[in-house]
Amino acid sequence: MGLLPERNGTGGLTTILSRVDLHSHSTASDGGLSPEELVARAASLGIEVLSITDHDTTEGLPAAQAEAQRRGITLVPGVEISTVSDDEEIHLLGYFVDPEDPDLQTLLTRTREARRERAQQMLARLADLGLPIEWDRVLEVAGGGGSIGRPHVAATLLEAGHVHSWDEAFDLWIGRDCPAYVERYKLSPEDAIQLLRGSGGLAVLAHPYIYNRYGERKMSLDLNRWLPRLSEAGLTGIEVYYPNYPRRASRELLALAIQHGLLVSGGSDFHGGMLGSGLGGVAVPWAVWEGLARAHRARQSRPLPAASPVR
Ligand code: AMP
Ligand code: MN
Ligand code: MN
Ligand code: MN
Numbered sequence: 308m309g310l311l312p313e314r315n316g317t318g319g320l321t322t323i324l325s326r327v328d329l330h331s332h333s334t335a336s337d338g339g340l341s342p343e344e345l346v347a348r349a350a351s352l353g354i355e356v357l358s359i360t361d362h363d364t365t366e367g368l369p370a371a372q373a374e375a376q377r378r379g380i381t382l383v384p385g386v387e388i389s390t391v392s393d394d395e396e397i398h399l400l401g402y403f404v405d406p407e408d409p410d411l412q413t414l415l416t417r418t419r420e421a422r423r424e425r426a427q428q429m430l431a432r433l434a435d436l437g438l439p440i441e442w443d444r445v446l447e448v449a450g451g452g453g454s455i456g457r458p459h460v461a462a463t464l465l466e467a468g469h470v471h472s473w474d475e476a477f478d479l480w481i482g483r484d485c486p487a488y489v490e491r492y493k494l495s496p497e498d499a500i501q502l503l504r505g506s507g508g509l510a511v512l513a514h515p516y517i518y519n520r521y522g523e524r525k526m527s528l529d530l531n532r533w534l535p536r537l538s539e540a541g542l543t544g545i546e547v548y549y550p551n552y553p554r555r556a557s558r559e560l561l562a563l564a565i566q567h568g569l570l571v572s573g574g575s576d577f578h579g580g581m582l583g584s585g586l587g588g589v590a591v592p593w594a595v596w597e598g599l600a601r602a603h604r605a606r607q608s609r610p611l612p613a614a615s616p617v618r
Contacts, residue, residue, distance in 0.1 A: 327591040329358040329383065329599075330400065330513070330546065330574025335367030336387075336454040339579025342367035343374040345586070350378035352587045356596045358402060358574065360385035363418040364454040365406035383599075386415070387513060388503070391493040395528060396483075398513035399496060400546065400572065401503035403603045408506035414494070419454050421492035426455045432487040433460075433480065438469040457481050458578070497540040509543040509602055511572045515560060518551035530560075534567045543602055548573025548591045550584035570598045 332338030333345045340348060342359060345367075349357040357380060359371050368384050375382035386401045404411060430442055440463045448466075449459040461476035470476045480487045494502075500510040512533075517526040534545075547560040548571075564571045573591040575584045 323588055323590050324352055324354075325575075325587045325589060325591045326354060326593060327356045327596045328354050328574045328577070328587050328589070329356070329385070329402070329572050329591065329596070330360050330387075330549075331357065331577040331586060332361055332387075332579070333359055333367040333371070334450045334453065335359075335364050336361035337449075337456045337458040337578060342371035345577075345579070346371050346374040346378060346380065346382060348586055350375075350380050354380065354587045356381045356383065358383035358385040358400075360387040360400050360574075362387050362389065362454050362456060363415050363422065365404065365411075365415065366453060368406050386411075386503075386508075388418075388499045389493050390496040390499045391490075392495050392497075395533075396493075397496045397528065397533070399499045399503065400511040400513045401506070401508040402511065402572075402599060404503060404508035405506045411502055411506040414502055418492065418494075422455045425489050425491035426457075426460060428489045429457075429460055429481060429487050432489065433464070433469075436480070436486060438464060438467075438480065438487075440464060440467050440469070496537060500537065500540045500542055504541050507606070509570075509599060509606070510541060511544040511546060511570075511599075512537060512542060513546050514549050514576070515545055516549075516552070516556055518553065518556065520551055522551065522553055524556075530563050534563060534569070538567055538569065542569065544570035544572050544599065546573055547571040548589050548595070550576060550589055552589075570602055571595055572599060 331345060333340060333342040335342060345359060359367055361367055365386055372382050383402050384404055384406060386404055388399050390397045390399060427442060430440060445459050445463045448462050449455045460481055461473050464470045464476045465473060479485060503510040515528050515530055516524055519525050545560060545564050547557050561571060573589055573595060575586055575589045577586040
């Protein structure tokens with residue numbers, strides 16, 4: 308489980324326990340629980356449908372799928388891909404992706420390599436700034452391979468005593484506008500959508516807004532601009548239920564989804580630690596799952612034309 312901070316299953320004071328959670332991370336990327344542990348935790352919390360959406364990797368999915376079968380819950384194979392366009396960072400979730408799809412795997416492998424190079428560049432900057440950490444230790448913290456991210460760098464900085472907290476690592480050193488931050492290779496959102504759809508998946512826009520725990524909006528995409536563009540590219544849905552969203556944010560996003568003919572999704576973005584909220588900690592209506600499952604079935608029975616996407 309390494310150094311990524313672990314917290315109790317429901318994230319402290321969170322009391323909501325949803326039957327559906329379509330956004331979570333395992334040790335295959337920057338989560339704190341192994342894929343099996345994550346599924347076991349979900350099952351024990353009464354979650355019936357879970358999606359594991361690791362950053363740029365599907366490597367946790369086979370073990371998770373086996374555990375889901377043992378526990379009698381549904382695991383939706385997922386992935387989260389970071390993209391960038393017009394200087395905006397846009398995250399896309401893929402659901403029902405085929406982990407065997409060669410184009411998807413080629414891209415994910417290349418992205419993970421780029422993540423490694425970028426993390427090493429960040430270590431060089433940190434060393435210049437007087438905060439040296441060992442690359443081998445970062446690898447160990449990340450569980451030996453997988454998808455290396457800034458959370459692993461943050462955990463290693465914390466362990467080395469260079470920062471006092473996780474937030475300090477991001478706020479002072481490795482956050483997007485900080486001195487040790489290095490941008491990494493990212494696809495365009497349109498290319499990511501095409502790739503996800505090509506592997507049999509549905510593409511969903513992740514967290515169009517980000518709110519902190521005090522209910523302050525920290526980031527938002529201009530959806531009137533982006534939704535037509537992403538819909539055109541084959542987007543199926545947007546995440547409407549997400550940690551710290553005030554009710555009005557979910558309502559606003561729901562209205563936009565209806566307006567643009569999109570489905571909706573939601574989840575906790577559980578990382579097994581201090582990030583996101585507790586597993587099952589965001590109430591996601593059962594109908595959300597049914598809508599996505601229906602869209603997936605509809606695509607399966609009509610696999611060919613990409614020209615008129617089934618949403
Ligand atoms: P990366 O994909 O390597 O750029 O790292 C991004 C990941 O770092 C996100 O998925 C979050 O898990 C985490 N993260 C990003 N920003 C912050 C922040 N300000 N505080 C804590 N965690 C963050
Ligand atoms: Mn993450
Ligand atoms: Mn994200
Ligand atoms: Mn995520």
